[in-house]
Amino acid sequence: MKKSNIGQMECSLARALAQVGDPWTLLIMKEIVLGNRRFDGIHKQTGMSSLSLSSRLSALETARIIRRSPYSQRPPRFEYLATAKGKSLWPLLVALTQWGDQWTGNGGVPLKIWHKGCTHGGHPTVRCSGCGEPMAARDATMLMSRRMKKDREARGNLRAR
């Protein structure tokens, strides 16, 4: 399978990767969430080539993850804003950041994230929507749809449930 076909799997994770699975794309989204929304600023902070940045911004716009908003008429200049689809990447960006805090680097926390106005000084964490208990892999049950099972059977050697 080619990388360009990842999004055709019957799997939401694969489909998500097809749209935002590129490291540069996630670095761009980080910049936009941090408030760095213009081409030049994103260019400097990510260190990508202009060509790479242009093509990824276009792809993100086509996928309706960001939208352009003009901040100058002459010359025409734009800011890139996250749409609702883009804003809902936040749990993904937080998960990457927290994993990086815990398992990479020198023990410092480059970007501290906490709950605005919370008197407990809490940070984002994964909990059950029903009972509010903390959730990790061992606390989860996973069930594949019939379509996902069929898709996996067609690939052969179904080992997972």
Added chain:
Amino acid sequence: MKKSNIGQMECSLARALAQVGDPWTLLIMKEIVLGNRRFDGIHKQTGMSSLSLSSRLSALETARIIRRSPYSQRPPRFEYLATAKGKSLWPLLVALTQWGDQWTGNGGVPLKIWHKGCTHGGHPTVRCSGCGEPMAARDATMLMSRRMKKDREARGNLRAR
């Protein structure tokens, strides 16, 4: 900047991307979490080339995200198991899956994830560790460390806080 230098930024998200930011790597981790832990099975389900799979498994082992466990002596064969570092990728895999459920595909949910044994049938969601309230980007305060600020200033055009 080259892709191979992303991990040198003073940013946990970038450092995380340097280790697990490749789409194939995350597809492999998904398979292992689903219980598909052998080379052949992962090979078939991801559709990657053997060479790509081998090199990514090696990188994951070097980064101590997975470890090998023998299941046959003759011929020598291994299963790939997630280490503690690998298991803590779970929030990231869930975030990708849920974003994919919501924004890609046909409205179906290929893989249902819920809280084992919870009488409310809850699913994983991002909440504040302090007060338990749901958290999205708008509910968060972010503060950069002095080192991260300096790193960004050195790149020029600091626009983010």
